[in-house]
Amino acid sequence: MDYCGVRRILFSYVLINGILITLQSKEEVLLDMKASGSELGWLTWPSEQGDKRGWEVAQKTLNGSQFYSYSVCNVGEREQDNWLRTTFIQRRPSASRVMVELQFVVRDCNSFDGASLTCKETFNMYTSEADADVGTTFRKGQFKKVTTIAPDEITRKNLQPVNTETRVVDGLSLKGFYLAFQDIGACVAILSVRVYYKTCPATVKSLASFPETVAGSQALSKVDGVCMENAVSEKVPRIYCTMDGEWVVPVSQCQCKPGYEEIKEVCQECQPGYFKAAVPSEKCELCPANTQGTGYGDAACPCTPGFYRAEDDPPTGPCSGLPGAPQDLQATTQLSSGRVLLTWSPPGDTGGRADLTYSVECRRCDGAACQACGEKVRYEPASTGLTETRVSVSQLDAHLNYTFTVNAHNGVSAAASKASPRAHGPPSTAALTTSLQYTDPPTVTSMRLDERKPTSLSLSWVVTPRHRAPPRSFRYELTYRKKDDNLNMTTYTVLVLDRTSVRVSDLAPATTYLFRVQPITEGGAGGASIEDEFKTLADAEAPNYTTAIFWSVVVAAAVFFIVAVVLFVRQRRRNSHSRQGPEDAYFSTSEQLKPLKTYVDPHTYEDPNTAVLKFASEIHPNHITKQKVIGAGEFGEVFRGILRAPGRTEGPVAIKTLKPGYSEKQRQDFLSEASIMGQFSHQNIIRLEGVVTKFKHAMIVTEYMENGALDKYLRDHDGEIPSIQLVGMLRGISGGMKYLSDMSYVHRDLAARNILVNTNLECKVSDFGLSRVLEDDPEGTYTTSGGKIPIRWTAPEAIAYRKFTSASDVWSFGIVMWEVMAFGERPYWDMSNHEVMKAINEAFRLPAPMDCPSAVYQLMLQCWLQERAKRPRFPDIVSLLDKLLRSPDSLKTIADFDPRVSIRLPSTSGSDGSPFRSVSEWLESIKMSQYSENFACAGMVTMEQVLHMRNEDIKNIGVRLPGHLKRIAYSILGLKDQTSTLSVFAM
Template sequence: MEGGEQKERTRQESEPSQKRGELAVCHPGYFKASESSEKCQPCPKHTQALSTGSISCNCQEGYYRAPTDPSTVACSALPSAPLDLVATTMHNAVGKIELSWSPPADTGERDDVDYSVTCERCEGDDCLPCGESVRFEPGSTGLQDTWVSVSELEPHLNYTFTVEARNGVSQFSSKRAATTLTTALCYTDPPKVMSMRLEDQGVTSLSLSWAVSRRAQPNSGHRYELMYRKKESDSEKDVTTYTVLVLEKSSVQISDLAPGTVYVFRVQALSPEGNPGSNSMEREFQTLPEVEVQSSMPVIMGAVVGGGIMLLIVVVILLLHRRRRNPHARQGPEDTYFSSSEQLKPLKTYVDPHTYEDPNTAILKFASEIHPSHIAKQKVIGAGEFGEVYRGVLKVPGRKEVAVAIKTLKPGYTEKQRQDFLSEASIMGQFSHQNIIRLEGVVTKFKHAMIITEYMENGALDNYLRDHDGEMASYQLVSMLRGIAAGMKYLSDMNYVHRDLAARNILVNSNLECKVSDFGLSRVLEDDPEGTYTTSGGKIPIRWTAPEAIAYRKFTSASDVWSFGIVMWEVMAFGERPYWDMSNHEVMKAINEAFRLPAPMDCPSAVYQLMLQCWLQDRSKRPRFPDIVSLLDKLLRSPESLKTIADFDPRVSIRLPSTSGSDGSPFRSVSEWLESIKMSQYSENFARAGVTTMDQVLQMKNEDIRNIGVRLPGHLKRIAYSILGLKDQTSTLSVFAV
């Protein structure tokens, strides 16, 4: 009897269900989602059904289903911690590192793993969240890639970074799949100079000292650069002479000064690598006036002066003799990559290389000589006015290989073309900032001259934006603008006026950092003849240039601010051409009539208002670059401020000159119109939507255009602006509300 019961129990367990009338009831371990004639299904992986007749299988302990997972799928677990977390110091960017890691060994059998990064900074035993003082790119949460760039870090502080892996079921457990790393920047940002004081004062000498911030650690290898000059009168402003000293300690005594004269002193700290800090302190101090002395003093002083003159004559004769013996003495080929510290002292005030009698002197002073054997060209990536531009590798013995861009000078050049070509290196070599393109060095001692700069993987900003139209959020675009503004602030602090600030002259690297480039002063500013306005002083890029610079050639930092406003418009419009296809004369006329470019589509209102401030007619009322950087920082710290979108001004808009047929008459068909604005791929969309006449086109709004299937913001923008022009072909300025 017992044997029969055992056989019956075994038979039932081997079958997924048993009949109850017409319906099958599932045994434990099986389920059926609804009461129907369908067969019972075995429970998915990591699930169980303990009772008879289950309509679903519950997750086993330690396993979960995401809210969006159907009840019929397997349960999954939390991921394990990320692996191999490392921090890499970005030597070309102050206060910046890159965190990278490997995916977790166990993803919990899910493919929706992402990462978040948190930061704590520690001084001694006290640790606090980094908060908004540290910036993460592309962000700190929801990361799909296994890396993140961290900037605005302070040197000599310990930072603890925690990287957590999460998947769709992480919310159901308090356990964290995280790994941590503690690191410190010990050599990046030089200390900040806090104050400068006069220790002693003489007729021909001054003794100074200065205090630095707590960042300066004992024996940290910091040096200081002191620059001083006479405070010039109005008649002397064109002949200002600077003296630059590099010092090992935070004090100095300066002799051989003029009596009763005011001197301007500026000091900044240098890192062990020789990079200048972003801060400097400037003060004015005066030597004591010369006073009458006893009658015997003139005799003594005469003897001293006479002896000094004789000694000076001897020194001059020896120097001239030495120069005649070796008139072409220059560095040998072995003195490559880095020249002497005397050549490469960082400056705080830009020195125009064209003021040097011998242009080669400026090149040797501001640029490092590289031996051509250390440069390997790989492929052509562009062409400039003077020759081709290559991507390549710089291989200096004892140093890590770095990718570089190589500008070359085409054969058959004149000596003037060579000097014009190398003048850009003389300018670029004076700059050291993370948002200014970095000069690696030059080749001047061999037949083929070259300029070597850091390589920017994503190329020119305007092309990059056009290739990624609509793919980046406003926050990311504003972050790029902040980098450009920081670079321009640095240039304005150096008293350098760019004159040709435009998105085409901004380069973008793999981390989407933007760097100002193109410092040549004699280049062709645009490819097409209509792109520039020729005056007696040269060519001007009309669409980017301030009115006073066009009319009076008054180029200042304020005119660069106007250009930056145009760059802002280009960035928010994803590389759209400013003023579209208007001619230069139409652009100048419109600006003089107070027309300003309308807000790009989906542009935050705060960003557009800043553009309008940059385009004020009165240059004295435009914001300065420090103001612009400060405002962009505030917007980035408060992302919600970017959610309010600027409206099109219904009172003023602009037409595209291509909004009529070749004979000046309105377009005869929708397809002809779309072809004229290079949007013919949407002809079928318009036809399917029943928009077959130009009268129907003229009634369309943005929402109508979206409804027919135009999704890319750049395409939507071009079609909408073309319709604006079609509203009124009789005037450059037209009235239309989108």
Template sequence: MRAWVQFCLIYIFSGHSHLTLPCSVVLWRCSLSCCMPPFILNGSQLYTYSVCNVGEHEQDNWLRTTFIQRRPSASRVFVELQFIVRDCNSFDGSSLTCKETFNLFSSESDADIGTSFRKGQFKKVATIAPDEITSRNELRINTETRVVESLSRKGFYLAFQDIGACMALLSVRVYYKTCPATVKSLAAFPETVAGGGVNQALREVAGACVENAVSEEPPRIYCTVDGEWVVPVGQCQCMPGYEAVNDTCRDCQPGFFKAFVSNDACELCPVNTKLLSSGALLCPCAEDFYRAPDDPTTGPCSGLPSAPRELVATTTQLAAGKLQLSWSPPEDTGGRSDISYSVECRRCEGTACQPCGEKVRLEPASTGLMDTRVAVSELEPHLNYTFTVEAHSGVSLFASQGLPRSNRHVGSMCYLIFQSPPFLQLYQDDNLDVTTYTVLILEKSSVQISDLSPGTAYLFRVQALSPEGSPGGSSIEDEFETLTEVDGNERIKEKRTILGFWSEIIITDVSFLLFRRRNSHSRQGPEDTYFSSSEQLKPLKTYVDPHTYEDPNMAILKFASEIHPSHVTKQKVIGAGEFGEVYRGILKAPGRKEGAVAIKTLKPGYSEKQRQDFLSEASIMGQFSHQNIIRLEGVVTKFKHAMIVTEYMENGALDKYLKDRDGEMPSFQLVGMMYGIAAGMKYLSDMSYVHRDLAARNILVNNNLECKVSDFGLSRVLEDDPEGTYTTSGGKIPIRWTAPEAIAYRKFTSASDVWSFGIVMWEVMAFGERPYWDMSNCEVMKAINEAFRLPAPMDCPSAVYQLMLQCWLQDRSKRPRFPDIVSLLDKLLRSPESLKAIADFDPRVSIRLPSTSGSDGSPFRSVAEWLESIKMSQYSENFTCAGVVTMDQVLQMKNVDIKNIGVRLPGHLKRIAYSILGLKDQTSTLSVFAV
């Protein structure tokens, strides 16, 4: 949202006389009217503020607004200007004082100072250069927007300075941006003026959970300077009994429930539960159904198991006094898997029955049986035994009157006649005055005993049984001791003993030997060596830092040739640099072929230090001679208006050039552009030079699509120390392009330039996309430290993306060097088939948005919103005219449909098609997880 202000303008002639003119500015109508003579445009009268004193020297004309009151929280405002600037070449015989730019100034105040005006109160905001210049026959209106930041007082003034241009100011619009009131993650946030306070990019805004929602920490979000919400913190979640529906928490519908605080949908009540009315937290069990103590309260309820079936008693052939009981599981388990069994034994003499007690043994146990069988022994003769088997489950304890009769299976049997094999008694001496024994009924004259404890003495005695089953004579006791484990894993001995009536013993030893390999190879120390040889540790230093000269002018004379200003013709403003305007022009010097050049100028009123800093870049460029480094043609230093003249690059900055040709260039051509940049950087690194600001915006492209490294304003030479680093004392760092060690310690090496080159490679393959998209600098640094790396751009060859990842290694000593990069790119260009393998591409990551949702994670509300999110808003009308007005219709589109509505550029076609692919993929998985 934008808010506008209304103000008047005060015209000041040459900075000396003050004149207040009655005028009315209706900014929201984008028009400005006052008492100046109008001119006719398209049949309409336009009232303007104009000036055209190009024939006079030392022009200094000012135009100031009236007092503009500032909303207390609006520390950043935008100034939109509509203006006309006339071509200086259209004046016959005009002097060289003609300008084609003007300046914007601002001044803060806590009160309206009326017509009082002092230039010293104002600070410069920007130099305004036209994109199109008005000639004699054609009128061209320019629109430019600039930002006035760090406002802190009650109001401010704007002022416009003319220093010799022929121009007209048509309208001025001043506004600020707001983040609109919104609901994100069930938290409501009020409308907020964009941006933070002074020197802050973000404004933290506290929110409140919507009704029936809570959060562990107070929800908050940040409002950016561009009026966008980012980084929500403290997600709100719906309370139990409520589910998230759009931006609200709605109570669960009848038959549904939700037990916990979450944003999950309400669940259908499980089986065997009661269906309650709306807003249920839990579904209680229906009658005769229960939940076990360990069952989740949100799970189904279970009934009691039915009785076990087919109870059978089987006598053994090998030993008297034993039988085996077996049965089948219950037909109805009550819906549970934790079924167990218990066996009850009763002995009966006549009509009197009593529990068997300990006289009868049940193995493995009488309760908690998981298997459907049990062995019974030590039954006495001439008695009747009754066995009852009961089925249990986890909910058995919850039955109000215990297990019903239907859970039991009852059977009876008579005493069996035993046979009389021998039996073995085994005593264990554990040196604790505690003796245990086991009796084994043997069918043979030998037995194998296993699973003996190590380091334990065992006594063995063999005894025979009479035919009636009574014990007979026994052998003498024999003692044997098992071996003790030695050194845990190094030597283990197992003793297996076969005992007969004559105590025959067989011992088997098994030994294991553990070998340890010791690696005597010494590892490389932790020294940080970026170069791999002693010669490379101290590269030949051919570059000379101009700042080391006692007289900087000597460096300029040594490394740059002087040009007479009459040999330079300025044609058109193509930009504004730090020190002044940049022109396209013609250089026609004696002995040289006439050619196009770029001309950097020094703004009027400069200091001597500014002049030296301006010309120092020429001293740097003048030392370089490489086809992939911007070439210095010469300098103008012996006249009042200093200039730096370089070769002219017709296609401008690489990032803008690629954006205008999104998807139109093949991978082979893009890799060729990377090769040129790498060759230029290899040349700089061979000269022991670090660029520090390598980015696509600082690469220039000529008509032959040659890429050349430019902008040496941040560049510094490597020091002579082994690490070859340069430590800055401050200044700004381009975070998105800078290696993590350079951000953390402000130390720059050729290795940090390699990291930046990897980012440039990504920009090239992504056709000028902004690295890390809309992430803030803090988010970028945090992500890099957490090992996040930019994903492969769309249609990026796998070999190229692997080289990017190598450039982004955290350990700078492991990154490739520029000679290695040049060599690899050369091999790729010589083998075009190596570029056919494409790296994995995820449109939901690379387009930087959830494929089926807007910035707040909710589904796109319109086709226009979706197109805006993927930067394809120019096709909104195409979709509307084709009748594609809903996102459901978008999901049905195929590539041929996209072409038919008028999307022809390959890059745009791919971007839209990949986004729709992500939409379909996300739609099919929304019910499973949230992206």
């Protein structure tokens, strides 16, 4: 695209929630002095008076094209006040913020003899709004100052560098405006003035259309969209337009409604035989078994006749039939006890379901009359809902005929009964004729005392038969004990008798005993009496202390034993703590003792609310004030806000929110992250302020880190931070990781993007979404069963076997060190994940970044050792970084830098023999594509010209940041030594 064109569209890419979204920004030009190609008729004030001259217009020719410039040079005159005003610039109503790009040259005041006291090297830019063109009327009081323009380079001798500055004019509200430039005594020439504003173009994202939106003065402007035809959303879809005219962070995306699927950004009806039941589903599915479609756009497939769905079956599942009859039903009788044991086999056809149950019906016949058995009959375990193929029936009467029916049921039997009351599984029936003599044993109804003596009691009891049949012979079981016995040391005495009376001897005088009698028959035990108490008579004999003394000795011995055990356990624990402290745990071998784990995995809790309330404090949402959106997290938007909770100091906080329409798993993961953060307390770990879980909108509130993510902060300050300060930032990160490793905790996603920076440049570890706790053994690992892992930051053993340890976190820390020393550059540049894994397995390691201290790079290489056991531990890393910070001279030795390793060379060379086909391709390979226009305007259009550039030439085209200047200069140096087709690693 031509640099001087009227409109430019810039493309960039961003990865949001795993989806690659193309972002576009469009520039609408309101004024372009250079592109007009003619004299613009701008107003100068004051008009020419005598020998004094103000701004003058001049015509020049460049490459066959004419262009005009305005210049003024009254450096020898005092109190200069020369104004140049543009014509009326009409503004689009929604464009309240415009950009003004100036190209100009300024001459060095020292080049004028005797004018150093009056000469200036700056000029001012003003603006004035109006609803209509005022023509040639000019009043200085109507203009307000925007900025002072100062050149980066001034003209000396034969050098005339062109300065380019861009300024923002904000808060515009009227129909148009003027720009004015005030000269107060400089020798300046304005070569180009370009006024433009940026827009986010109309677009369609996730089945929602968004209108063209003018980029505002806010970092993020919310724009509402409209769902496309046959698409719905729980909330109004929206997206954010940045100040640079880019669409970011789509929220509440639209989805096709039931019966429709997304095909080429359009919701189309499901074809016959297919259905889509819910909005979140993506594609139409084939109708399941035993169902049939009704036509186009089906939201569900009804069951075919004879098949049903249970109430708890999903509408997307198959339909089922009724089960067949149970097989091989048999009845086994126990005549003496009045019991029947029924057994059977499952039906051959279960209806295609596994939730099979059985029910038993009983009918009895006395002669010709038959009726239901009623509540008297007992079933063990039950008469309905049976999952086993057996049931015991008791409490049967003698001399009656019984018929038992067993029915099979499955999950759709109830639904089938509602559809057709006669619809049920065929039953299996067993008829049984009994001739029971007596079905129930007798019951002891009462017990009486016949005779009482100091050492004996005579007792008798009454037996009541419950059936008309004559009783058989019975035996009786008599149980007795002392009433005042300790319940834990009670001694029972049992006598088996064949009569209804007994004389119990060898009792203690003046002692109360408890007695119970139960009849015993061949079929089992009968009804027992209630427990009656009887007391022996008192005796003149001395009390018997033998038993009391014996039990006293036993109790004393037991107490002594318990005390001895408690003292022994306490001594063992004290010795264990003295042998090993918390700091030693990181270096323990398998033979050494390991301290108790202090971290608790919230995933062990069934209810995530239990875990989050255990480790985090609840905050009322009225105490939180949201101010603005500062980004988007995994679960929803992230806000900057203010926390005003009672008992706390008011201050800024970051507020993570849970997006609408979340699943239960997303809510559990959201709360689990808070449960993890709430267990940490360290100056280099992000601090959890509290959570909101008891209200509709769940939130996680953390401390606010003003400078945001570390990688972006470093890219924005490339070359501005000295090495010792970078090492200090790494020391803070390593301190936080040592704290986590001491708690047997693995982060698994340690990267510069997950490190936050505050105003004091203090770094804090954050984002615990992928974290898991280690096992108890010293070499414990967490083995994942799948899912995505960050390849560029992950150790090779974690990639190959999905095993994560503190040693794998050390590897990731080495990558973070490289990111920090490279000012946020992407690890392994634009290599694919497959190429990264291949290079690592072939022993390739990232080269030292530019100006990286040798000691720091050697620590990186130690972190990247193939054998994880040989890598340093976090305590070792903290100790080494402390030593480097205490000895700044150790950072002066710089590691060797090879610029050829820092770029990906293409497989073919350009026509001029360089490894790149164009200047823009070369700049993109070293991540400096933002300077493409600078090179083009300076006439550097071939790689042959680039190879002859010097440091001064790079500065003159507008590269001012020290880090960018070094990167471009080192790359040019490396290109001079390269062949056209070689690279340091296999492609």
